[in-house]
Amino acid sequence: MELYNSLIKETKGLLEQGSPKVWEYSERNCWNDIGSSELVLQKDAAFELGAAGKGSANYVLFTSNPELVDKDQVLLYGPDLKDIKGDVDFARIVLLRVGVLDDDDEEVYRILKDIEFAKYHVYPEGYMVRMSPESYREQVRVSKQAIRRGISFQTIGNSYIKAYKKDANVLNATVIFVTAPGFDYKTMKDGAKKANDITNTLTHILEGLPTDCSVCALKDICDEVEGMKELHFGVGDKGTEHKH
Numbered sequence: 001m002e003l004y005n006s007l008i009k010e011t012k013g014l015l016e017q018g019s020p021k022v023w024e025y026s027e028r029n030c031w032n033d034i035g036s037s038e039l040v041l042q043k044d045a046a047f048e049l050g051a052a053g054k055g056s057a058n059y060v061l062f063t064s065n066p067e068l069v070d071k072d073q074v075l076l077y078g079p080d081l082k083d084i085k086g087d088v089d090f091a092r093i094v095l096l097r098v099g100v101l102d103d104d105d106e107e108v109y110r111i112l113k114d115i116e117f118a119k120y121h122v123y124p125e126g127y128m129v130r131m132s133p134e135s136y137r138e139q140v141r142v143s144k145q146a147i148r149r150g151i152s153f154q155t156i157g158n159s160y161i162k163a164y165k166k167d168a169n170v171l172n173a174t175v176i177f178v179t180a181p182g183f184d185y186k187t188m189k190d191g192a193k194k195a196n197d198i199t200n201t202l203t204h205i206l207e208g209l210p211t212d213c214s215v216c217a218l219k220d221i222c223d224e225v226e227g228m229k230e231l232h233f234g235v236g237d238k239g240t241e242h243k244h
């Protein structure tokens with residue numbers, strides 16, 4: 001599963017300018033999960049992460065390469081929740097090392113989608129997440145009460161890692177939060193779109209799209225993403241001749 005590797009490298013490049021706080025994953029140190037979505041009213045909110053008008057990006061990248069992802073950890077670039085005083089820019093980027101995906105391409109898409117879905121099963125108390133998949137943003141309203149009780153990115157990150165690791169295909173999960181001003185949130189959002197394009201192209205390929213690049217609407221993304229064409233020619237109709 002090399003399709004997302006260049007995006008992982010680009011993302012690491014975007015973050016190079018900062019020095020993160022790093023916490024190793026600890027399952028015992030998760031934030032309380034209330035099991036279903038909670039409404040945090042504006043009057044009860046301390047602030048919003050990635051609020052309208054602020055930078056915001058959210059995406060998940062997969063790899064099977066341990067050189068790119070080999071730890072379960074939470075990284076934070078910027079102030080932690082207790083130190084944030086008003087609405088801020090926000091990115092949440094998840095890097096996952098996955099196993100088995102190289103064995104059976106037909107299963108790849110379903111497995112990746114199942115893994116991605118884990119993010120919809122995390123409901124931290126006092127941390128209301130609103131995702132907008134079309135715009136690749138994530139907005140989070142954090143309650144004053146949660147701040148008083150000591151909510152932190154370490155505990156929220158651990159909650160996400162715990163959810164991702166419920167899937168046996170996930171070998172390592174690194175959750176990155178970015179809250180500092182001055183990072184290139186626009187490029188991160190572009191990265192989120194690209195990650196989504198890759199996953200969607202994968203669906204089309206696995207649904208049996210004809211392997212004729214010269215007339216294919218997905219050519220731009222396949223030209224850009226290393227390994228995509230090889231994947232298609234590997235799992236397409238093996239009996240036909242491929243036109244490039």
Ligand code: SF4
Nearest residue numbers: 212213216219222232
């Ligand atoms: S490999 Fe070629 S035919 Fe297949 S999806 Fe990409 S551009 Fe289309």
